[in-house]
Amino acid sequence: MILSWRRRRAARRSGMELTIPSHFKCPISLDVMKDPVALSTGITYDRESIEKWIESGNHTCPITNQVLKSLEPIPNHAIRKMIQNWCEENKSCGVERIPTPRVPVTSSEASEILSRLAVARRRGDAEGCLAAVGKVRGLVAESERNRRCVVACGAGRSLSEAFERFSAGYFGKNSVLLGEIISALAMIFPLDDEAKSHLWKASSLDTMAWFLKCGDLTGRRNAVLVMREIVSSSSQENIIALVEIEGILEALFKLVKNPICTKTTKGSLTIIYHMVTSSQSPQNEVRRRLIDMGMVFLLLEMLVDPEKGICERALGILDGLCDCEEGREKALAHPLTVPILVKKLLRVSNLATEFSISMLSKLCQCREGGERGHVLVEALQVGAFQKLLLLLQVGCGEETKEKASEVLKMLNLHRDRLECIESMDFKDLKRPF
Template sequence: MVFPWRLRRRGGDKKEIITAIGNSDTDITIPPQFQCPISFDLMKDPVIMASGITYDRGSIEKWIESGNKTCPATNTVLKTFEQIPNHAIRKMIQDWCVQMGSFSGIERIPTPRVPVTQHEVSDICGKLSAAVRRGDHNKCVDLVGKIKNWGKGSERNRKCLRENGVGFVLCVCFEAFAASQNVFLLEEVLSVLTWMLPIGSEGLDKIASAVSLRCMMELLRSMDDSVRQNAALLLKELIALDETHALALAEVDGVAEAFVNLIRDEICVSSTKSSLTAIYHMIYYKPKMVSEFLETGLVNLAVEMIVDADNSVCEKALAVLEAICKTREGREEVSKNALVMPLLVKKMPKISELATVSSVSVMWRLCKTENAEAAVEEALRLGAFQKLLVVLQVGCRGGTKEKATELLKMMNAQVAKMEDGCFDSSMDFKYLKKPF
């Protein structure tokens, strides 16, 4: 139930919270005992603190998470942050909502779920670990289902699950059953693991085992798009932080085709970005994989994304092209696409600093190939000279400045050849004569 509350004063400093219900001209005053002392809103989940004051759970949690250790109403130091549900007040609020709803349309607030506690999370972790050791598939399904339901309850529950070791236990469970045919359990574990990110290194090591990676690859080829999306997200997290994990994934049969197909199927932006990030790291750590990715048509697919995808996807697609161009075979394939150079010039430096870094790097590598003179001339025709000057003026990271400077020198030299008769002199390149 969400209403636009407004505050007004009546008689001195006394404050009252009233609400405008729909288009009605009648103002419904919330009884003071039903208002949270922090937000002055109607309490939806009233809890009693150690000071004896009742607050709405969401409001007092924000107060405590901000570093406060006192009761907001009494300013006394709270000896404990335990929150005890005030069932009496909650029942009174619900009855009041029903009564007011008979003529104003106010809906009865739902009975809130009690948040999961650290003790409950520790208990279920122990039970799940024991069930995994016994190989008790059915018990694991029940326990993982309970964890999933807890996570669906609230962000507070998810935070409690993340902070109390659930991610590691789930990774152990996934590895233990990865070689089995218990697909439902594995899919459930995978869906909950996406809430646990970032997962610690010990848990990631379990997912990076040979049997787990083979299972993840099967899930990446699943007919269920949500399963594929979850698998891509977890694999992206896995290999982005550890070279060893990236190399291990690169050894799995069919990995290139699986990720490229996920991009081609356009399930969602999240899965596309996860796949592009994973591809970039695999090529970065194992350049020999370029051949495998080229066979899947990755270059043309990446170019298509640069043309019409949003900026975040475009940035990652440019990074993939940059990684591909680090090999001779990759540069040759990229140079065959007629849209590459126009897109590099157009996108630089519009999207982001990282996209500019990738664009300059790809252009620099293409202008140093066997067909370098043609590439430099094409870049000049498209206005790359001015764009590179802008890049130098706004500043750039790493070796981008050096690459941009070298490209400008190459273009300056190319202009001299054009003026010697190798190119139509009707185009005015006088502004390019300044040496670099």
């Protein structure tokens, strides 16, 4: 119910003070009920209020304190109709009619839809699966409550099983169905381990890679999001299987270079980070391919002014690429490398600072003689010495502290070669700690 301020003021002036019937109010929120529902005790509440009460772990009626025989509230159509009629009668006082709410899905209804999906999957009925997946997507998109209900009924497992089943063999004829399934999966994160196990199968990975390389913008976005979800908690063997898919690195690089949206960029960077840093993956080959594609320069350009999530991921990948000589040489060949790394210290987050310190340590130690001196002098010129001292003062992890101390020792040997920035230049520095 929405009361127009002008109409309420006019009603008060004319002596028509509006009184809301007490049985129209929710006993919890004391507001007019938009979606009245009754519990097994017979007391009516607004759906949003009573669901929050139940989700908090309460299994009793707030008014009677009786234990609820059922946690499924029943719509009270009679009260809702009375409230709507009252709104219509008081329209002149600024009361707007409450729209008829959509009844959320029940656990039995969600289970029935997923059962139909399972039956169609076992029969190889693509059309039946497509219809069931469409219903799941519609329910999830309708409300957060529906999403939680569908997830609780095992939607992740059912959808991933169907994705694996119709990915096997020639999946081109099932591309529409597979696109709908991967779109539905992207709406019900987080996925459980059983769902992820089906998506890690070779046929499922090949299908997601196909969407990354050949799908439309929506298909590529959903494939990245689902792949990021399964990669974040995967085993080393799974990462190796992902790396070995032909064209996967090139497709991910393209999504970073030509972004679709922020989520897609973050997802692509997360997947690449796991590929680069996985202890058992063919790291040198992955790094070499990414470096040859121009990943180092691309990430450095992105780091000029990115948001926090992209900054952390980009720095993490760069740090991994700098573990090899080619990566360090490419980083040092870019004029922005050292200034960007120093700028990110204490500016973004603890994680970004750790990656920046790690990279600075690798770059300062990678060259010998005069060339190494040039790197250290450049770091001094942009204020690295003062920032590292400040970092040690405000506190950091032991490993980061050790690397910062090593870099400080190297920088100290070259301080006499130039005038360093005064520490007062950092008096207005915003610290995320």
